[in-house]
Amino acid sequence: MLVEEPSYLAALQCFALAGARVVPVACDEDGIVPEALDATAAAERPVALYLIPNFQNPTGRTLPAARRVAVAEIAARRGLWLIEDDPYGALRFEGDAEGPIAALGPAADRTLALSTLSKIAAPGLRIGWVRTPAALRRGLVVAKQAADLHSSTIDQAAAAAWLADVDLGARIAGLCEVYRERRDALLGGLAGALPPGSTWNRPAGGMFVWARLPQGHDAQELLARAIEQRVAFVPGAPFFAGTPDSRALRLSFTTHPPQEIRSGLERLRASW
Ligand SMILES: Cc1ncc(COP(=O)(O)O)c(C=O)c1O
Incomplete structure (x- = not known):
């Protein structure tokens, strides 16, 4: 598993628990460096890249548009899955949002796009979501069932009621x-x-x-x-x-x- 350096601690722990070999990719003040990603992907033959392109945890960095295109192109060329974790993108105080990597042509069928209600509603709800290529969906459902059977129905109903009422x-x-x-x-x-x-x-x-x-x-x-x-x-x-x-x-x-x-x-x- 390739990760940004540094990256979200709980994700690193999660990959370690799953037995993954986690390899960092060099970053600068704009986030992951495409040349470093390409070189590391060639050398390490990873399965996937996990990244947080908007207001990253822990660095607050945001990946510019040109680098998103480069990441999508490298992922397609090197046969990588992308895990695009975006809990913070909605919390933009100024400037224009960059589009998700998942929306770029070369990445469309190889990106798991994640987000959560934690940063816009309440972290205690424990409700998030994933938009995934069809090829991975069934496997993810089975993995979710194995992990916890399902997210609390009561909490999902509470979230649905909140979403129905709130002016998001x-x-x-x-x-x-x-x-x-x-x-x-x-x-x-x-x-x-x-x-x-x-x-x-x-x-x-x-x-x-x-x-x-x-x-x-x-x-x-x-x-x-x-x-x-x-x-x-x-x-x-x-x-x-x-x-x-x-x-x-x-x-x-x-x-x-x-x-x-x-x-x-x-x-x-x-x-x-
Ligand atoms: C990058 C990243 N992903 C996921 C989460 C956690 O999301 P959730 O509360 O839905 O587990 C956080 C919160 O700290 C985060 O920074």
């Missing part, structure tokens, strides 16, 4: 407005909150900012001191399938209102 467009627009303010509060205060020389990105949506501490710093050590100040972030190292970057960290901006974010940033500053 307005709901998502409301989330985006609130999350944009929170992202801006985080970005506005980060320069004073992380050690001088730290770097970070500015995602146009999603839930996460990805940062890197300067040389000589370690995110795990900083977390221990941050917790003493009653503030937390997620160290980046566990998201790496290959060599971990001990200076990387993920900052989530969605849970707390701007004032609490500012207070948390002051405490983060106090921790170093």
Whole structure:
């Protein structure tokens, strides 16, 4: 299984439990690097590539249109299945959305497109969905039955009732407005909150900012001191399938209102 480097921790755990050999593919600030994907696919002969093209977890990165086309073309040429996981695409605060890889010609019959109600309704519902090529559908149904028989009927009924009533467009627009303010509060205060020389990105949506501490710093050590100040972030190292970057960290901006974010940033500053 090829994965972006870094990638979503629970997916890495899931692939490991299934006994997959997980191989990372080099990424830059725009996500997966097509040349690296092509070379790694040629060398490793993987079955599939798992990727999160919109506001990735943990990096917040979004794959540009030209790279989506390149990924679809490489997948077709190298005979790869694509697993396109998109929980965050709806949470775009600015700019235009990129289309899904699954909608591109060469990828259409080889992409499993996943999403979920977790980021737009409630994660506790545990309801998501997959759009899959016909050739895989029956096998997936059997695997789902083997895993848990079926998703809770009661929770599905609750979700259906919610979806029947909600103005989903307005709901998502409301989330985006609130999350944009929170992202801006985080970005506005980060320069004073992380050690001088730290770097970070500015995602146009999603839930996460990805940062890197300067040389000589370690995110795990900083977390221990941050917790003493009653503030937390997620160290980046566990998201790496290959060599971990001990200076990387993920900052989530969605849970707390701007004032609490500012207070948390002051405490983060106090921790170093
Ligand atoms: C990339 C990615 N996929 C899936 C999920 C989880 O989705 P669900 O709550 O539907 O399991 C998350 C949530 O953290 C995620 O970041």
